Amino acid sequence: MKSEKRIVRAAIYPGIGIARVGNSEQEYLIGPEVPHFVPPPAGGYKDKAGALKRQAARFRIFGFNAEGQVVRELTSDDAEITWTVHVANTKAAWYRFEVAMDIPEAVPVPRRNANFIGDARKQLIIDPGPRGIGGKNQSGAQYYFDSGEFIGEKVYLGELRTDEAGRLVFLGGRGKSSTPFPKNSAYTFANNDGWHDDISDGPVSAEVRIGGMSIPVEPAWVLVAPPNYAPDITSVQTMYDVMYDTFQGNWLTAPAQPSFTKHIHPLLIEFCEMQWVNFGFYCGFGHGSPNDADLFLRLANKGPAESELRRQVFNLFRNPSYELLEITAWPQVYGDNMNQPLTDARQFLALTPTLYQFLSAWAHGNFISDWNANAPAPPDKIEGYPLQEQPDTLEKAALHFCTGGPFHPGCEITWIARNPSLYRAPFRIRPRAATQPEPDYGDMLTPDVANDEAGPLFGSGPGALTRWMALPWQTDSASCRAGYQPEYSPFLPTFWPARVPNHVMAETEYEKVINPKLPREGRLLAFDRRSSWPRFLRGAYIDQINQMIDDFGKMGIIERRPGVEDDDAFPSVMYVETGVGFKTEVPFDNNTVIGPTEKVKHRRRLQT
Secondary structure: OOHHHOOOEEEEEOOEEEEEOOOOOOOEEEOOOOOOOOOOOOOOOEOOOOOEOEEEEEEEEEEEOOOOOEEEEEOOOOOEEEEEEOOEEOHHHOEOOOOOOOOOOOOOEEEOOOOOOHHHHHHHOEOOOOEEEEOOOOOOHHHEOOOOEEOOEEOOOOEEEEOOOOOEEEEOOOOOOEOOOOOOOOOOOOEOOOOEOOOOEEEEEEEEEEOOEEEOEEOEEEEEEOOOOOOOOOOOOEHHHHHHHHOEOOOEOOOOOOEHHHHHHHHHHHHHHHHHOOHHHHHHHOOOOOOOHHHHHHOOOOOHHHHHHHHHHHHOEOOOOOOOOOOOOEOOEEOOOOOOOOOOHHHEOOOOHHHHHHHHHHHOOOOEOOOOOOOOOOOOOHHHOOHHHHHHHHHHHHHHOOEOOOOOOOOOOOHHHHOHHHEEEOOEEOEOOOOOOOOOOOOEEOHHHHHOOOOOOOOEOOOOOHHHOOEOHHHHHOOOOEOOOOOOOOOOOEOOOOOOOOEEOEHHHHHHHOOOOOOHHHHHHHHHOEEEHHHHOOOOHHHHHHHHHHHHHHOOEEEEEEOOOOOOOOOOEEEEEEOOOOOOOOOOOOOOEEOOOHHHHHHHHHHO
16 A cells, blocks of 8 residues: 555544534534535424524544545544543533633632532532444434433433444534522523533544554544524634634744735625624625625725725724723624723724734735635535545634634633643644543632643543533523613624624515515615514513523524625625514514614615
């Protein structure tokens, strides 16, 4: 066998796989495997009963030769593969979340459920132990993570399956959060004592034998996250962006001359995508707005007029050194230290230093002007990419649709993603050896200990990533919205609208927009109108967060729909709220519907 075809090692991809909870009992979908829009799964994102499908994380194994080149993907057709996964939920036994612990405003935090002392705290850890699986099309109760307990009650954390090629398919929990204590209502966004959810994370490993010979396999990690209610919309900063920045100076070096196509346009167009999930972004970056997609494409050029425009656009971005409190700087997104009243610069999000460096080079004309409007669309499936690109594409796809801030605490992974100690290689979590149990950090976890090279991030075990997140996740998703300072704007800044929307186009409005038989003025009014996505959560704050625990699967999903092709006043593609599971529509009033504002009215007059 030629050396270039001889497999000497293998690795599991993606290095960090993202699964998501859903309340459908049977149906699920495979999570993103390419970092761009693809058609929705068969039947949509909800099952026939209206329940939200779980997102599975699928893992593949690639074989490499001695030169580090990919030889082929290894499947059950040409190798003996046995997968092992060990996930756990340790949120209730960890420390409270107050603020990101790697910023100057960080404070010491006490334990959650501090009334559980000593060995009694073990009751707070849901750990079913590892599960193994191998072969093609395997599934069944023997692969369930259902033996872990929370204060004596068993909790299902997910299950293993394999697909037709023997690849691992991991399904997380069904979004069931609960408390064994009567009248123990959830009351806050992040630290509800006596509660558990079915979020989890942990290591993924595999034994591989080719022709009877074992080869070393680089392990991976799986992380279960809350649902993605806008699955095709990308945050203005992704989790991939954050990790890529973290690896600078450690394992990776960003190019000094960015590509407009690869590095600049994706960032700018993310601002435009947010128009479908936040009304403030619609006014500033939506179709026909001052900063729409057409303007950003113009900035791919190096002409003298574009040079000044690039400079002006760059100067609108918040400097990641956080020198000033800038409410109106881009992006208009809350930050890690979000609080009211506004007093600190880190109450707003700044892009990573790497992204800011790309923008600076672009603003000064030091970029590759490589935009091609006629370039073919990228493949819808990972198999459409060249073999050598498939591992890195899977790596990016898994994290591209995860939020990269604000970390308060976040949607999938929190501030810990910025600490190099968490990793042993790019996108590879550093595991804690089974022979080295984690030390007790005391009743108070200080920022110094949390960030120390020998602290809790240097070596992770099952449940170590998700324990930093809100408990239960629903209370955080129902809490973090937009426009907390209405005298400035009732719509901006915002938190995580690409995952948890703020303002959306309802199906009833969309049907008016695309109906050519209706008067054009009425269609324009319908296009400008946005509904509040959490409008079905009723009552006081405590009522709403507890309703989200029960009804998270009924919330609408933002899906891609055809727009209007023959009228420039409308985009050719729109994103619409679908699958709402509430039987009674909330009354049409100022608390549930947004727009049109005077600014929007002015733009509409220009369009007509």
